[in-house]
Amino acid sequence: MSHTNRFRMPVLALAAGALLATGVAAQPASAHGGPPLRTLAHRADVRIGTAVDMAALADDRTYRSTTAREFDSVTAENVMKWESVEPQRGVYDWKPADDLVRYARAHGQVVRGHTLVWHSQLPGWLTAGVADGSIGAAELRVILRKHITTEVKRYKGRIQQWDVVNEVFEEDGSLRNSIWLQQLGPSYIADAFRWAHAADPRAKLFLNDYNVEGVNPKSTAYYELAKRLRAEGVPVQGFGAQAHLAIQYGFPGDVSANLARFEALGMQTAFTEVDVRMILPVDEAKLATQASYFRRLLDACLGARSCKSFTVWGYTDRYSWVPGVFGGQGAATPMDEGYGRKPAYGALGEGLAAGR
Numbered sequence: 589m590s591h592t593n594r595f596r597m598p599v600l601a602l603a604a605g606a607l608l609a610t611g612v613a614a615q616p617a618s619a620h621g622g623p624p625l626r627t628l629a630h631r632a633d634v635r636i637g638t639a640v641d642m643a644a645l646a647d648d649r650t651y652r653s654t655t656a657r658e659f660d661s662v663t664a665e666n667v668m669k670w671e672s673v674e675p676q677r678g679v680y681d682w683k684p685a686d687d688l689v690r691y692a693r694a695h696g697q698v699v700r701g702h703t704l705v706w707h708s709q710l711p712g713w714l715t716a717g718v719a720d721g722s723i724g725a726a727e728l729r730v731i732l733r734k735h736i737t738t739e740v741k742r743y744k745g746r747i748q749q750w751d752v753v754n755e756v757f758e759e760d761g762s763l764r765n766s767i768w769l770q771q772l773g774p775s776y777i778a779d780a781f782r783w784a785h786a787a788d789p790r791a792k793l794f795l796n797d798y799n800v801e802g803v804n805p806k807s808t809a810y811y812e813l814a815k816r817l818r819a820e821g822v823p824v825q826g827f828g829a830q831a832h833l834a835i836q837y838g839f840p841g842d843v844s845a846n847l848a849r850f851e852a853l854g855m856q857t858a859f860t861e862v863d864v865r866m867i868l869p870v871d872e873a874k875l876a877t878q879a880s881y882f883r884r885l886l887d888a889c890l891g892a893r894s895c896k897s898f899t900v901w902g903y904t905d906r907y908s909w910v911p912g913v914f915g916g917q918g919a920a921t922p923m924d925e926g927y928g929r930k931p932a933y934g935a936l937g938e939g940l941a942a943g944r
């Protein structure tokens with residue numbers, strides 16, 4: 589499923605749409621209203637990142653220049669996932685991932701690697717092989733090790749943080765019943781971190797999930813897991829809270845306390861996929877609430893010494909994944925479909941300017 593080509597309207601129509609939708613004209617990004625986010629972030633000793641849509645990066649000049657101007661960290665929204673890099677068994681396609689790593693280097697950006705072990709966006713050959721029994725558990729473990737080793741080695745020294753395992757817990761704190769758990773048992777998590785560490789000892793290795801911003805059964809399961817793995821000497825160095833929020837559900841509680849407990853384990857923390865969606869249509873009050881959510885997350889990050897990276901999951905509504913998945917919801921990013929700056933953009937700028 590691709591979310592990349594849904595908004596191909598002329599820019600004027602987009603701008604008019606934004607004006608009608610919000611009742612206020614968002615400021616075009618090209619009208620420079622202050623230093624770029626990355627300049628402010630640098631002063632605050634934090635990386636400001638975005639997920640990057642590689643189709644947009646190839647086709648859209650404004651997207652290309654804005655990504656470079658505003659951010660000093662990038663994450664591949666899709667192209668480092670297993671189904672992208674090994675679409676057929678033993679047949680690799682590194683081109684889009686290589687392109688992103690090269691773009692990042694050219695623009696002085698670090699890269700967050702996303703993601704090595706996930707239950708979703710797995711290649712068809714792998715899921716089919718497990719389903720029909722032609723790939724048994726022992727072989728699957730070998731395949732997983734090869735996947736992690738191959739990908740991490742390829743980008744050795746060029747990935748600052750890897751999301752090694754993604755979304756491995758259910759909301760109640762039980763391990764997700766994925767093919768990894770079913771076939772390999774819970775030890776696949778420690779194995780994945782050990783294999784990734786062997787392939788690039790300097791990359792910071794992260795756990796990553798959604799709905800783990802505050803203190804709740806799911807984030808507590810991560811805390812207990814991280815504590816145990818670190819006590820066993822497993823190289824787990826970071827905890828990533830994705831932070832896909834929605835204003836209609838309220839702001840999560842105890843975000844700072846949650847970061848603090850991972851920090852107390854000696855780990856890094858990060859917000860890795862921040863967006864704040866709303867029920868459409870957009871209005872000024874919703875945009876203000878959204879801005880406050882971005883700001884509160886950023887403030888929690890800046891308030892934690894361990895939190896050195898804050899990444900949004902796309903910065904323009906033009907390419908956001910949200911409307912394609914949550915019917916009737918959207919406008920989740922800091923810029924509108926015409927790259928106009930929403931209040932959330934201003935909130936991020938002000939928060940970064942205020943510093944730690």
Ligand code: 9MR
Nearest residue numbers: 589590591665666708709798830861909
């Ligand atoms: O934004 C991504 C979207 O383009 C893909 O279609 C989708 C497939 O599952 O994955 C989205 O990114 C997800 C990320 O990799 C992990 N956390 C949740 C993100 C939003 O679904």
